[in-house]
Amino acid sequence: MLEELLGSKTRAAILEALLEHPDRPLHLRELVRRSGGSVSGVQRELARLERIGLAVSQTDEQGRRQVSIAAAHPLADPLTGLIAAESRAAYALARDPVTCTPFSLDRINPRVRALVPVILETARGYGAVRVALFGSSTQPDPGVVPRDLDVSVRFDPDDLRSRADLYFGLKAALERLAGMQVDLLESEAVDNPFLLDELAESEVVLYEAP
Numbered sequence: 571m572l573e574e575l576l577g578s579k580t581r582a583a584i585l586e587a588l589l590e591h592p593d594r595p596l597h598l599r600e601l602v603r604r605s606g607g608s609v610s611g612v613q614r615e616l617a618r619l620e621r622i623g624l625a626v627s628q629t630d631e632q633g634r635r636q637v638s639i640a641a642a643h644p645l646a647d648p649l650t651g652l653i654a655a656e657s658r659a660a661y662a663l664a665r666d667p668v669t670c671t672p673f674s675l676d677r678i679n680p681r682v683r684a685l686v687p688v689i690l691e692t693a694r695g696y697g698a699v700r701v702a703l704f705g706s707s708t709q710p711d712p713g714v715v716p717r718d719l720d721v722s723v724r725f726d727p728d729d730l731r732s733r734a735d736l737y738f739g740l741k742a743a744l745e746r747l748a749g750m751q752v753d754l755l756e757s758e759a760v761d762n763p764f765l766l767d768e769l770a771e772s773e774v775v776l777y778e779a780p
Contacts, residue, residue: 595636
């Protein structure tokens with residue numbers, strides 16, 4: 571997922587390695603090994619990361635290049651959260667695959683596909699028993715660029731947590747992870763006929779509890 575979101579498998583692997591132990595610099599050869607890329611490929615990605623200030627390099631006493639994450643960079647914490655969420659999502663889906671409603675990623679907008687595991691895991695953590703995408707999020711045309719993430723959920727009625735806490739907590743969490751505004755609907759509360767028509771036409775259910 572991370573490689574799809576970042577556009578490069580090598581870049582994603584480098585960031586994952588650096589963020590795993592942010593206080594421990596890694597040698598260039600270790601990053602090459604961890605990423606599975608070539609030396610030149612890793613160097614190119616590191617140059618990109620250093621240009622935006624997300625990675626920093628220094629030379630040790632043996633003349634070897636060591637690289638570390640710039641922990642103060644505003645993207646460092648969100649990326650750490652995204653990597654952790656990806657791991658949790660992969661574990662949850664492997665452990666409990668029958669709870670996921672079969673759907674085709676071809677029906678999801680290309681810019682949203684990589685976020686699907688994170689959306690599922692995050693929504694389930696906030697007590698959602700049904701999760702769906704709709705609107706521009708389900709426009710498969712790569713020329714369509716969603717301005718926001720359209721998500722429909724139904725919360726577990728037996729969840730003892732405040733409904734407002736669940737709704738606003740999930741909305742904020744999804745906006746942090748997606749990096750865009752989230753239009754979050756509670757499906758059972760929708761009564762606008764135009765919105766009901768849009769849901770009927772474009773909604774893709776990702777998960778629904780049995």
